[in-house]
Amino acid sequence: MTRQTPQSAGLAFRKMHGLGNDFVVIDARSGGEPVTAALARAVGDRRWGVGFDQLVALLPPSSPDVAADIGFWNADGSEAGACGNGTRCAARLLLDETGAQALSVRTLNGVLRCERAGALVRVNMGPPDLEWDRIPLAYPVDTRALPIEGSPAAVGMGNPHCVFVVEDAAAVDLAALGPGLEHHPLFPERTNVEFVHVIDPGTIRMRVWERGGMITQACGSGACAAAVATARAGLTGRHVRVILDGGPLEIDWREDGVWMTGPTAHVFDGVFSPEFLGEDE
Ligand SMILES: N[C@H](CCC[C@H](N)C(=O)O)C(=O)O
Numbered sequence: 001m002t003r004q005t006p007q008s009a010g011l012a013f014r015k016m017h018g019l020g021n022d023f024v025v026i027d028a029r030s031g032g033e034p035v036t037a038a039l040a041r042a043v044g045d046r047r048w049g050v051g052f053d054q055l056v057a058l059l060p061p062s063s064p065d066v067a068a069d070i071g072f073w074n075a076d077g078s079e080a081g082a083c084g085n086g087t088r089c090a091a092r093l094l095l096d097e098t099g100a101q102a103l104s105v106r107t108l109n110g111v112l113r114c115e116r117a118g119a120l121v122r123v124n125m126g127p128p129d130l131e132w133d134r135i136p137l138a139y140p141v142d143t144r145a146l147p148i149e150g151s152p153a154a155v156g157m158g159n160p161h162c163v164f165v166v167e168d169a170a171a172v173d174l175a176a177l178g179p180g181l182e183h184h185p186l187f188p189e190r191t192n193v194e195f196v197h198v199i200d201p202g203t204i205r206m207r208v209w210e211r212g213g214m215i216t217q218a219c220g221s222g223a224c225a226a227a228v229a230t231a232r233a234g235l236t237g238r239h240v241r242v243i244l245d246g247g248p249l250e251i252d253w254r255e256d257g258v259w260m261t262g263p264t265a266h267v268f269d270g271v272f273s274p275e276f277l278g279e280d281e
Pocket residue numbers: 021053054074079080081082083084085086159160192210211212216218219220221222
């Protein structure tokens with residue numbers, strides 16, 4: 001997949017968020033220079049750039065059945081195969097632009113269906129990759145070696161997640177535990193880490209350490225992974241409200257995939273200067 005940014009004086013972007021999981025969206029559908037890890041790191045610096053949890057690039061549609069292709073980068077420059085809240089924000093932009101009620105986008109995790117749900121946006125994140133549950137077999141690891149008690153569930157949602165069911169997610173010291181779990185040898189591609197506790201069979205509380213080295217207010221793919229993990233463990237049904245630090249997401253694990261519904265916000269539009277982009281030398 002080619003990732004392009006527009007060639008012009010400066011580079012336009014839109015700041016958006018879903019439950020405080022924040023994004024810089026760059027519309028690269030008309031081509032230009034590729035989005036690079038270096039650009040993601042520069043834009044993602046909250047002091048020297050703008051800051052984001054993920055950079056979301058809208059790319060030219062690679063087939064007629066999709067409104068756009070979408071790429072995601074973390075602020076450390078790594079690329080993510082999935083980003084639920086970023087997909088919902090990109091979909092909101094595309095739905096507003098076209099006036100459509102529903103459309104599809106292509107991500108590294110395939111074609112995802114997105115639709116309006118009143119004022120909210122819903123996306124089918126696709127089926128969970130339960131092969132991930134075999135990871136402890138493929139990579140034999142004594143989970144007692146993990147810096148937290150209990151055996152985690154590994155769930156792929158197009159990106160890796162490691163879900164711990166704990167007594168009180170709010171009491172977990174994410175900053176202390178996150179880095180060691182993200183980089184644990186059990187996960188050769190590193191992992192996002194979720195801590196959840198069950199409130200009732202339809203509600204869980206979740207906090208997240210995202211791959212890329214951040215605590216975020218919300219993580220859509222993580223909420224899907226957590227709902228799948230608690231449903232598989234028989235702790236919840238397949239329709240779960242996931243309460244994140246930034247607010248609730250509704251997760252519905254259907255036959256055709258894990259649907260996620262929640263709010264999106266358009267914060268402001270801006271233009272990166274040629275100076276910032278290193279284009280005026
Ligand atoms: N915030 C995103 C997840 C980003 C995942 C990323 N940190 C990774 O490296 O997989 C979401 O709403 O799903």
